[in-house]
Amino acid sequence: MENKAPWRLMVEYVRPHSKVLLLGGILSLVGSAAGLAMPLLAKYVVDAFGEGGSMTGPLLGLTAAVLVGAVVSAFGGYLMERTGEGVVLGARRKLVDRLLRLRVADVDRLKPGDLLSRVTGDTTLLRAVLTNGIVNSISAVFTLAGAIAFMIVMDGVLLLVTLLVIVVIGGLVALLMPRIQRAQLQAQESVGEMGAVLDRALQSYRTVKASGAENREIGNVTQAATQAHDRGLRVAVWTSMAGTATWMAVQIAFLAVLAVGGARVASGAMEISSLIAFLLYLFYLVAPIGQLVEGAVQFQNGLAALKRIREVEDLPGEPSGATGASDGTPVGVRFDDVVFQYGEDRERVHHGVTFDVPPGGLTALVGPSGAGKSTVFALLERFYEHQSGTITVDGRDIRDWPLADLRAALGYVEQDAPVLAGTLRENLLFAAPDATEEDLTRAVRRTRLDDLVARLPEGLDTAVGHRGVLLSGGERQRVAIARALLRRPRLLLLDEATSQLDAVNELRLREVIAEVAAETTVLVIAHRLSTVTGADRIVVMEAGQVRAVGSHDDLVGADELYRELAATQFLVA
Numbered sequence: 230m231e232n233k234a235p236w237r238l239m240v241e242y243v244r245p246h247s248k249v250l251l252l253g254g255i256l257s258l259v260g261s262a263a264g265l266a267m268p269l270l271a272k273y274v275v276d277a278f279g280e281g282g283s284m285t286g287p288l289l290g291l292t293a294a295v296l297v298g299a300v301v302s303a304f305g306g307y308l309m310e311r312t313g314e315g316v317v318l319g320a321r322r323k324l325v326d327r328l329l330r331l332r333v334a335d336v337d338r339l340k341p342g343d344l345l346s347r348v349t350g351d352t353t354l355l356r357a358v359l360t361n362g363i364v365n366s367i368s369a370v371f372t373l374a375g376a377i378a379f380m381i382v383m384d385g386v387l388l389l390v391t392l393l394v395i396v397v398i399g400g401l402v403a404l405l406m407p408r409i410q411r412a413q414l415q416a417q418e419s420v421g422e423m424g425a426v427l428d429r430a431l432q433s434y435r436t437v438k439a440s441g442a443e444n445r446e447i448g449n450v451t452q453a454a455t456q457a458h459d460r461g462l463r464v465a466v467w468t469s470m471a472g473t474a475t476w477m478a479v480q481i482a483f484l485a486v487l488a489v490g491g492a493r494v495a496s497g498a499m500e501i502s503s504l505i506a507f508l509l510y511l512f513y514l515v516a517p518i519g520q521l522v523e524g525a526v527q528f529q530n531g532l533a534a535l536k537r538i539r540e541v542e543d544l545p546g547e548p549s550g551a552t553g554a555s556d557g558t559p560v561g562v563r564f565d566d567v568v569f570q571y572g573e574d575r576e577r578v579h580h581g582v583t584f585d586v587p588p589g590g591l592t593a594l595v596g597p598s599g600a601g602k603s604t605v606f607a608l609l610e611r612f613y614e615h616q617s618g619t620i621t622v623d624g625r626d627i628r629d630w631p632l633a634d635l636r637a638a639l640g641y642v643e644q645d646a647p648v649l650a651g652t653l654r655e656n657l658l659f660a661a662p663d664a665t666e667e668d669l670t671r672a673v674r675r676t677r678l679d680d681l682v683a684r685l686p687e688g689l690d691t692a693v694g695h696r697g698v699l700l701s702g703g704e705r706q707r708v709a710i711a712r713a714l715l716r717r718p719r720l721l722l723l724d725e726a727t728s729q730l731d732a733v734n735e736l737r738l739r740e741v742i743a744e745v746a747a748e749t750t751v752l753v754i755a756h757r758l759s760t761v762t763g764a765d766r767i768v769v770m771e772a773g774q775v776r777a778v779g780s781h782d783d784l785v786g787a788d789e790l791y792r793e794l795a796a797t798q799f800l801v802a
């Protein structure tokens with residue numbers, strides 16, 4: 230979406246930490262200056278040794294340089310790590326903020342496990358860029374420049390020899406960089422892919438076991454892991470080639486300097502102490518060149534990670550307005566010639582859906598599977614945008630409602646009624662954290678959950694297990710209804726569970742629905758005869774259109790499809 234140069238994007242993450250970074254940078258410069266002074270001081274020690282002068286001064290200087298270098302570098306290093314963690318935190322915050330505000334349609338496409346790896350894995354790579362990448366590179370450049378300056382002073386000819394070797398091999402390394410970045414991006418993608426496969430297996434854990442598909446799923450995850458491994462190896466190959474090239478550069482330069490320098494010392498063109506100092510400086514080049522190469526590699530890795538992070542950040546988000554409020558007064562709903570398809574390449578799901586639900590009472594949506602009933606709910610919640618026609622809630626086009634207010638006005642209970650991990654209380658308060666104890670007790674009573682609460686060892690504070698595995702299907706559905714009711718919705722959308730409920734649970738559910746419908750508008754996707762016969766009106770949908778509206782008795786007499794549904798679906802299932 231944005232077309233900024235990659236390093237600019239990187240700067241955005243680093244900017245909030247620029248002060249600490251500057252301090253760290255200065256410290257590492259001081260550290261490298263202390264380091265740079267050492268060979269020169271060593272030369273003085275050698276000179277003093279040769280000339281029989283006092284060695285105390287140079288030796289003290291050498292000690293001071295070592296100490297200053299060590300302390301300053303350690304502190305500078307700590308600051309860098311700290312900033313690195315700060316960058317990771319900042320990136321994660323930003324990414325998570327976007328992740329939870331994405332549009333449902335985009336999330337449908339993306340794989341949860343892959344998204345997870347972007348938040349956990351890719352953000353971590355950004356830190357490496359900062360700590361080893363940017364700062365080490367800056368201090369390396371400084372050390373390098375300093376060492377070269379000293380080397381000019383020592384002997385210009387030897388410097389030329391050194392630079393020639395380094396430039397040739399440096400060029401080779403530069404050629405490797407784009408390959409490293411590409412390989413790293415692919416490696417990160419494999420890690421994301423592995424997360425996605427693993428996530429799928431864990432989400433459908435019982436199905437995997439029941440289908441005897443453990444080995445196949447293990448195979449799939451292992452395959453993704455192996456791919457990540459292979460691609461990681463490719464990164465390692467290119468990286469170590471870059472490392473080897475650097476190492477060779479220094480070794481060849483060393484041999485060349487030794488040969489040329491030895492000749493120059495023999496001919497009297499240069500002193501032996503200068504040659505020693507020069508060789509020491511030459512080895513001083515090893516670390517910064519290594520750092521530069523590593524910095525460049527880290528930078529490539531960081532860019533690869535950044536690409537994956539930006540892919541998510543650049544997706545459009547929903548408006549992040551304040552949480553909406555609802556006063557619980559019932560509202561009416563109207564669909565007027567609504568046309569909708571899930572994607573450009575998808576078939577239409579709604580071909581002009583029209584119906585009208587007055588405020589209050591119970592309205593049942595019925596129709597064969599795939600008729601588009603759940604889609605009615607998804608459109609009302611604005612999980613997706615309809616292509617044409619009008620949907621109004623309380624007489625107001627839903628596109629004109631602030632999204633947060635619209636969603637606060639609607640209570641939504643999904644068919645598989647998810648219960649989140651945590652205690653029963655946490656689950657109930659999920660949509661209304663500020664609800665009072667009294668509200669809570671009332672909601673529990675209204676949804677006939679008091680028996681359950683009395684039976685649980687720690688009442689409301691009993692942990693209900695990951696995804697509510699410790700509750701029955703009927704209990705889960707009622708927990709979800711209670712959760713929705715605590716938000717005092719003006720319209721309750723209830724996608725009835727298709728699974729068979731036992732007689733007691735079915736009776737309870739019917740009572741709960743009837744009681745809620747006395748106070749607010751309830752729109753229920755009905756799979757049960759008890760629900761449709763108890764409804765004030767029934768909307769019959771077929772293949773993306775409304776074919777009839779009426780009471781149970783009207784429809785049994787007037788609508789063939791309804792009669793058929795009543796005879797088979799509702800009575801049997």
Ligand SMILES: Nc1ncnc2c1ncn2[C@@H]1O[C@H](COP(=O)(O)OP(=O)(O)OP(=O)(O)O)[C@@H](O)[C@H]1O
Binds near residue numbers: 575599600601
């Ligand atoms: N998120 C989605 N992305 C793409 N297509 C979808 C999506 N959700 C539903 N569909 C398609 O839209 C059509 C209508 O689905 P919908 O869930 O609204 O039907 P339904 O009447 O509620 O059926 P059921 O009673 O089986 O739940 C189906 O063909 C389905 O495949």
